[in-house]
Amino acid sequence: MTAAGIADVQKCLRPASGLVTGDKNVNLLKQYASETKKKKSEKEKLGINVIPIVISAAVMILLFAISFTLLLIRKTELKQLEDYNNSPEVISGVAEYDMMLARNSYLNAQYDAVQNIDENIRTYPVCDSNIMEKIEDCARGYASVSFDAFDAEQGTIQMTASSDTVDNINCFIAKLNQQNIFIS
Numbered sequence: 001m002t003a004a005g006i007a008d009v010q011k012c013l014r015p016a017s018g019l020v021t022g023d024k025n026v027n028l029l030k031q032y033a034s035e036t037k038k039k040k041s042e043k044e045k046l047g048i049n050v051i052p053i054v055i056s057a058a059v060m061i062l063l064f065a066i067s068f069t070l071l072l073i074r075k076t077e078l079k080q081l082e083d084y085n086n087s088p089e090v091i092s093g094v095a096e097y098d099m100m101l102a103r104n105s106y107l108n109a110q111y112d113a114v115q116n117i118d119e120n121i122r123t124y125p126v127c128d129s130n131i132m133e134k135i136e137d138c139a140r141g142y143a144s145v146s147f148d149a150f151d152a153e154q155g156t157i158q159m160t161a162s163s164d165t166v167d168n169i170n171c172f173i174a175k176l177n178q179q180n181i182f183i184s
Contacts, residue, residue, distance in 0.1 A: 127157050131181060135159065138175040142168040 084090060127150035135157075139145045143163035150157050163169045 131157075134179055134181060135176065138179065139172050142172040142175070 127147075132147060135145055135147075139161060143161040146160045148158040148160060161169060161172060163172065
C-alpha cells in the first residue's frame with residue numbers, strides 16, 4: 001500500500017511544484033519538455049551535419065596521401081629512366097645506331113641505283129645475233145632480208161626485205177608483229 005500512496009503523491013507533485021497551472025494553455029512542463037527536445041535536436045542536427053564533413057575530410061586526406069605517394073613513386077621511376085637514358089652506354093649505343101642507320105640508307109640508295117642501271121641495261125635496245133635470227137626466221141619462206149643499220153638511241157633497225165609477191169611481204173610483217181621483241 002505504501003507504493004500506491006507514493007504514486008498518488010507523484011501525481012500531485014507537478015501541480016504543487018508550479019509546473020502545471022489550472023489553465024490548459026499554460027503548461028510549463030510541456031514547454032520545458034519541448035525546449036529540452038529542441039536542444040537535443042539541435043545537438044543531433046549538429047552531429048548529423050558534422051559527420052559528413054569529418055568523413056569527407058578523412059577521405060580527402062586519404063586520397064591526398066595516396067596521390068602524394070604515387071607522385072613520389074613516379075618521380076623515382078622517372079629519375080631512374082632519365083639516368084638510364086643519360087648513361088654513356090645508351091648514348092654511345094644511340095650514336096652507333098644513328099651511324100648504322102645512315103650507312104644502311106646509303107647502301108640502300110646504292111643498291112637501288114644498281115638495280116635501276118640493271119633494269120635500264122635490260123631494256124636498252126640492241127640488235128645482236130639473236131634479234132637478227134628471229135627476223136630471219138620470220139622472213140623464211142616469205143622474203144629475203146638484209147640488215148643495213150641499227151640506231152641504238154631510237155631503237156630502230158634499218159633492213160631491206162624483198163619478196164616476189166606483195167602478199168608474202170604482208171605475211172612477213174604480220175609474223176614480225178607477233179614477236180615480243182618488237183613494239184608495233
